Amino acid sequence: MAFDAASAGSLAAGVAMGFATIGPGIGIGILTGHACEAVARQPEASGDIRTVFIIGLALAEALALYAFVIAIILLFVVR
Amino acid sequence: MTLAETGGSKIVEALHELNVQTIVKIPKIGPVDLSITNAVVYMWFSAFVVFILFYIAARRSRKEPDKLQTFAEIALNFATGHLTGQIGEKGKKYYYLILTIFTYIFITNLIGLIPKPELFKPYTPTANINVTAAMAIVVFVVTQFQGVKRHGLRGYAKAFTTPSGVPKALAGPLNIIFVPVHVMGEMFKPLSLSVRLFANTIAGHLIILVMLGLLLQYANIIILPTALFVIIMTAFEIFIAFIQAYIFSLLSVVYIESAIYAGH
Numbered sequence: 106m107a108f109d110a111a112s113a114g115s116l117a118a119g120v121a122m123g124f125a126t127i128g129p130g131i132g133i134g135i136l137t138g139h140a141c142e143a144v145a146r147q148p149e150a151s152g153d154i155r156t157v158f159i160i161g162l163a164l165a166e167a168l169a170l171y172a173f174v175i176a177i178i179l180l181f182v183v184r
Numbered sequence: 185m186t187l188a189e190t191g192g193s194k195i196v197e198a199l200h201e202l203n204v205q206t207i208v209k210i211p212k213i214g215p216v217d218l219s220i221t222n223a224v225v226y227m228w229f230s231a232f233v234v235f236i237l238f239y240i241a242a243r244r245s246r247k248e249p250d251k252l253q254t255f256a257e258i259a260l261n262f263a264t265g266h267l268t269g270q271i272g273e274k275g276k277k278y279y280y281l282i283l284t285i286f287t288y289i290f291i292t293n294l295i296g297l298i299p300k301p302e303l304f305k306p307y308t309p310t311a312n313i314n315v316t317a318a319m320a321i322v323v324f325v326v327t328q329f330q331g332v333k334r335h336g337l338r339g340y341a342k343a344f345t346t347p348s349g350v351p352k353a354l355a356g357p358l359n360i361i362f363v364p365v366h367v368m369g370e371m372f373k374p375l376s377l378s379v380r381l382f383a384n385t386i387a388g389h390l391i392i393l394v395m396l397g398l399l400l401q402y403a404n405i406i407i408l409p410t411a412l413f414v415i416i417m418t419a420f421e422i423f424i425a426f427i428q429a430y431i432f433s434l435l436s437v438v439y440i441e442s443a444i445y446a447g448h
Contacts (some may be wrong), residue, residue: 136418147406159427159430159431160431160434163380163427163430163431164431166384167376167379167380167383167384168381170380170384170387171376171379171383171384173383173387174379174382174383177386
């Protein structure tokens, strides 16, 4: 098995994507839990809570997607 | 691409939506290539759709609004109240920029989700880092320009140094940490804006297109769950399109606001 740059790039892309979804996964889970709890405590505020929740969701999701961009670069640019 | 070598040619064909194809070739003037590609045509088309939407809604406005006018009024209220309202009175100038950014990104992503045959050379402009980077740079230029204009160059540069409550002997050395961190934070803002929109769009499109390619390539019993997955992913992508447009415009408003009120 030749360990040249292209195979190293593919391996690195897989590892990067795998590690990258740990943090945002935990973060979004905690965020959703707190949002649920807040809505349960005060259902009248559910509009505001939904707004804040979606903002937090998009920001956390973006972190995983930065690693996605790096993985795509590693797959298609490293030869 | 090794997929093409191992015979996965239909998968590669299904990804035709991610290629920028030249329609009218204009020779390069120095480093600038002004050819009309399918990306350019779809950007013009989205801008035209946004313009026509609001123009017809404005022309046809009656006391009892119809659906189009209601949509335009909802979008306008959203942009002026919810988004730009965070800046308060000084934010009135930015209504139109934020409204345009929000509607343009949303409609571009929606048009990109409609499946089009290869004849139309489909392409989603937001799936190109250059397009999203251009929009993020516009927002960046607006924030820096407003920050310098309202506080002067010296006042705006002071916002990057240590906050004012710290005793002077400590503030000098602390600047060595504060200034680079703040400058890096400022540089990171347009980068994160553009990469967030670009990566969300292209991730959604890639999932859908790769699944479609697999469906075409290995057409057997696996078709039904794959098709169901593609339908659900497209519905999710519509939701994500709205969310990303909202987040882009909301963060633009927050950055402009933090530049206008640039005191600690």
